[in-house]
Amino acid sequence: MSTIGSFEGFEPVSLKPDDDDHPSERERLPVEERSSGRDSASDRIARQPSVTESALYPNPFLQPHSTRKYFVTRPGAIETAIEDLKTHVEEKRGEVVQGFWLLTEVDHWNNEKERLVAITEDTLLICKYDFIMLSCVQLQCIPLNSICRICLGNFVFPGKSLDKRQGEGIRIFWGKREEQSLLSRWNPWSTDVPYATFTEHPMKYSSEKFSKICKMSAFTAQLVPAVQNAHKTSSEPGRGKGVMVSTEPILIETYTGLMSFIGNRNKLGYSLARGSVGF
Structure with a gap:
């Protein structure tokens, strides 16, 4: 120098x-x-550091998933979705919803999907809701007395799997996994799967309101007694045996996981703002 x-x-x-x-x-x-x-x-x-500079140019790494990107957090979005599903259940099915939850479904190929879940006296409802257009796209209805097993635990993958996830979830069975056909098991778009797997929504910690409806422990606490009561009051043959609740690892049988690797990291299963496309 x-x-x-x-x-x-x-x-x-x-x-x-x-x-x-x-x-x-x-x-x-x-x-x-x-x-x-x-x-x-x-x-x-x-x-x-300059306060003005920090306000104008926030650090993008402080909040990797900004709450404003998720349409479900927009004012009135989750309230509209709950009211739509509640009205549909009462008018079309004649049932009363006992609770709503916003969860993430993990399918058999490890793809994340945003779901609105509801429990009535007789049914578990899994709703694919479009929080952009504010409309129900798909509704899966599972009788509570058909649920035979509920498993709680951490996610595990085959030893040679390239795409793995951390955390814990809940898997709800209404049929035996062994009865699932080979074609259904290896088809990423198959809906003929005798179970559903859920984990907590990414917006759980965004506010007190979402903390209540995204909490998996609260969902489990209401689901288990509802299923047990449905089995007790069921008059169908073969029912009434109760539901088995176990704590064990939840296996997601994916090996390459290229689709879930791309989809989950880009949050393709969520109603998310993708940024401007035009000029």
């Missing part, structure tokens, strides 16, 4: 390499303050 000699009326200035475009806070301080070594109030203020 070279320096220019001092002349009368000029202070010595150090030359820096051209590629150093971001001088440190210490180097931006006046020479007199630097040489004094005093930690004055003005010195401390100078070291603090």
